[in-house]
Amino acid sequence: MLSQHCQICKSPLFEFKGKIICPIHGEKTKAEPETKKLELPHAEIEHILSEKLASLAEELRGENKKDEMNRILNLMKSILDLLEKLKTGQ
Numbered sequence: 037m038l039s040q041h042c043q044i045c046k047s048p049l050f051e052f053k054g055k056i057i058c059p060i061h062g063e064k065t066k067a068e069p070e071t072k073k074l075e076l077p078h079a080e081i082e083h084i085l086s087e088k089l090a091s092l093a094e095e096l097r098g099e100n101k102k103d104e105m106n107r108i109l110n111l112m113k114s115i116l117d118l119l120e121k122l123k124t125g126q
Contacts, residue, residue, distance in 0.1 A: 089115045
């Protein structure tokens, strides 16, 4: 059994006699393209989030509209929550 799946029925594919076969269709089929996961080290993620937080703080400094201030503050809260989760390993 392969880690790839049939594009049509999503069943796991098997390799048999050098061919990739779907057990449902019983024929050679194309595998779903494997997606590469973007894996960034925690330190880099923290750095990016900290930069965004600083950018939002600067944006907040010049903002006078309450609804826009609220939007920025909510974004900042979300970033702070993420930073906390990264630090605690959640």
